[in-house]
Amino acid sequence: MNLTVNGNNTSFQDIKTVTDLLIFLKLEPETVVVELNTLIIQPESYAVTTLHDGDQVEIIRFVGGG
Amino acid sequence: MLTIAGTEFRSRLFLGTGKFSSSAVMAEAIAASDAQMVTVALRRVDLDNPDDDIMKALSLRDYTFLPNTSGARDSQEAIRLAHLARAASGSSWLKLEVTPDPRTLLPDPVETLLATEQLVKDGFIVLPYMNADPILALKLQDAGAAAVMPLGSPIGTNQGVLTDFQVEIIIEQAKVPVVVDAGIGAPSHAAYAMEMGADAVLVNTAISVAGNPVAMAEAFAKAVEAGRAAYLAGMGQRSKQASASSPESGQLSSDLGFLS
Numbered sequence: 187m188n189l190t191v192n193g194n195n196t197s198f199q200d201i202k203t204v205t206d207l208l209i210f211l212k213l214e215p216e217t218v219v220v221e222l223n224t225l226i227i228q229p230e231s232y233a234v235t236t237l238h239d240g241d242q243v244e245i246i247r248f249v250g251g252g
Numbered sequence: 253m254l255t256i257a258g259t260e261f262r263s264r265l266f267l268g269t270g271k272f273s274s275s276a277v278m279a280e281a282i283a284a285s286d287a288q289m290v291t292v293a294l295r296r297v298d299l300d301n302p303d304d305d306i307m308k309a310l311s312l313r314d315y316t317f318l319p320n321t322s323g324a325r326d327s328q329e330a331i332r333l334a335h336l337a338r339a340a341s342g343s344s345w346l347k348l349e350v351t352p353d354p355r356t357l358l359p360d361p362v363e364t365l366l367a368t369e370q371l372v373k374d375g376f377i378v379l380p381y382m383n384a385d386p387i388l389a390l391k392l393q394d395a396g397a398a399a400v401m402p403l404g405s406p407i408g409t410n411q412g413v414l415t416d417f418q419v420e421i422i423i424e425q426a427k428v429p430v431v432v433d434a435g436i437g438a439p440s441h442a443a444y445a446m447e448m449g450a451d452a453v454l455v456n457t458a459i460s461v462a463g464n465p466v467a468m469a470e471a472f473a474k475a476v477e478a479g480r481a482a483y484l485a486g487m488g489q490r491s492k493q494a495s496a497s498s499p500e501s502g503q504l505s506s507d508l509g510f511l512s
Binding site for chain 1: 268269270271272278291292293294295296297299302303305306307317319320322332335336339340341407408434454456457460
């Protein structure tokens with residue numbers, strides 16, 4: 187399955203849900219916000235939100251800023 | 253006490269968290285500044301460094317986080333970032349920033365007003381970063397902004413409060429707190445804004461790029477307190493005409509009849 191994650195088009199194997207993707211990317215779910223095709227996914231839905239070929243995923247977190 | 257949207261703040265110094273050399277220095281500087289409100293930005297996670305997380309150094313419990321919408325070039329981008337920020341922080345505080353021109357980073361007044369109107373409807377506590385325009389400040393206030401944040405000078409320039417003439421009018425007219433933001437490059441600039449009657453100042457670059465950010469944070473804390481105290485004490489009027497500090501009667505010169 188091909189996903190565009192943070193602007194990079196990448197092929198993933200064995201990934202079905204947002205939770206699978208975060209585990210694969212070694213990201214702790216509580217430290218990020220996930221947007222799927224410009225819709226924010228609530229953390230409690232990560233495990234049941236399935237990803238599809240061509241999906242646009244943004245994974246965002248706080249950084250230093252003014 | 254400063255109250256914004258029903259929340260009380262003992263400290264009138266808000267700190268930005270950008271451009272620190274490390275998270276440890278940032279956390280120590282914030283502690284030294286006594287700030288209770290800190291700004292943060294939202295960016296894509298660096299997937300090559302999944303552990304790089306500023307929130308490891310800061311606790312949501314210890315500070316009021318004020319996420320900004322930096323990078324937004326119009327109201328729609330700002331609104332999208334605002335909703336992401338709320339999902340990330342679990343709170344509705346927002347520093348609204350719409351800066352279409354990367355060279356000046358000056359805020360777009362029209363898009364800022366549009367975004368404020370929408371975000372207030374969406375339940376956000378909106379603190380818009382704005383040019384020091386008294387008319388716009390009133391419009392943002394009427395749109396439901398919880399405070400207004402006029403710039404002293406462009407972001408990161410350390411030039412101080414070049415907009416003092418307009419900031420004074422904004423302060424005079426405002427019914428919401430006025431936070432002077434951007435360009436404050438020295439403790440004296442912060443003190444000056446506070447002496448004018450600003451309710452708070454937001455400082456980032458001047459502290460984060462200082463030789464010793466922790467010591468500079470302390471210096472800013474003192475300046476903000478001094479400026480506030482001076483404002484409350486009642487500043488003397490400025491005048492072009494000299495006015496002697498020493499008594500004008502009983503001078504030797506007049507008694508002796510020379511130099512008169």
